[in-house]
Amino acid sequence: MASPLSLSNRSRRRRLTLLASAGVSVVVLTVAISLLTSSTASTFTARVVAGVPFSPGEADGMIPAAAPLTVENDTHPAMARLDPDLLDALRAAQAAAASDGIVFDVTSGWRSAAYQRWLLDDAIRTSGSEETARAYVATPEQSSHVTGRAVDIGSLDAQLWIIENGRDWGLCQTYANERWHFEKATDAGGECPEPHRDARG
Ligand SMILES: [Zn+2]
Numbered sequence: 001m002a003s004p005l006s007l008s009n010r011s012r013r014r015r016l017t018l019l020a021s022a023g024v025s026v027v028v029l030t031v032a033i034s035l036l037t038s039s040t041a042s043t044f045t046a047r048v049v050a051g052v053p054f055s056p057g058e059a060d061g062m063i064p065a066a067a068p069l070t071v072e073n074d075t076h077p078a079m080a081r082l083d084p085d086l087l088d089a090l091r092a093a094q095a096a097a098a099s100d101g102i103v104f105d106v107t108s109g110w111r112s113a114a115y116q117r118w119l120l121d122d123a124i125r126t127s128g129s130e131e132t133a134r135a136y137v138a139t140p141e142q143s144s145h146v147t148g149r150a151v152d153i154g155s156l157d158a159q160l161w162i163i164e165n166g167r168d169w170g171l172c173q174t175y176a177n178e179r180w181h182f183e184k185a186t187d188a189g190g191e192c193p194e195p196h197r198d199a200r201g
Helices: 004-022 024-049 084-098 114-128 128-135 156-169
Strands: 106-107 151-153 171-173 181-184
Touching: 084 156, 084 171, 084 181, 114 128, 151 156, 156 171, 156 181
Parallel strands: none
Antiparallel strands: 106 151, 151 181, 171 181
8 A cells, every 4th residue: 555655745746747748838827726625724733723613512502412401591602692582482482392302402692703704614534625615604703603593403303393483473594594594584473484595694
């Protein structure tokens, strides 16, 4: 099995060979690729070097995956900083859903802009593409979580209950590819708007 070092040596040799044989156009291409690579790298480095490396906590609205919140929680920033209209609608809907044995388990509510940026950067790293990441994670400027106007619900039963009944309280699924994401998007009993295709809007 070839080591990364020998692979990189080989690719360097190949590049040298190409440079020698193909001339100026290859040089231009190589320079363009290096510029692209180094600008991506410097953007990423700047974020880490400019301050303390960021790690989201409760103050940013992060809810531990193993401990979702109920809609009655009023102390966690993810709930306390939600838009009051959304919170009222969620609590009223939960009261009705309880008689069907449904519990709304909130996995995300309000988020700080820094937390949203971190989620997007993480999604870009994981998916390897900003285009793919942006389909699921909005920018801090566009996210309705950052403005306190969205919640994510964890369990399938609760998601389906809200998709079916939520509009009675104005609660709507607003992205077609996010079954878990709800906003107060109409008046109680109104018609939910057609969901956006994805987080790109
Ligand atoms: Zn969401």
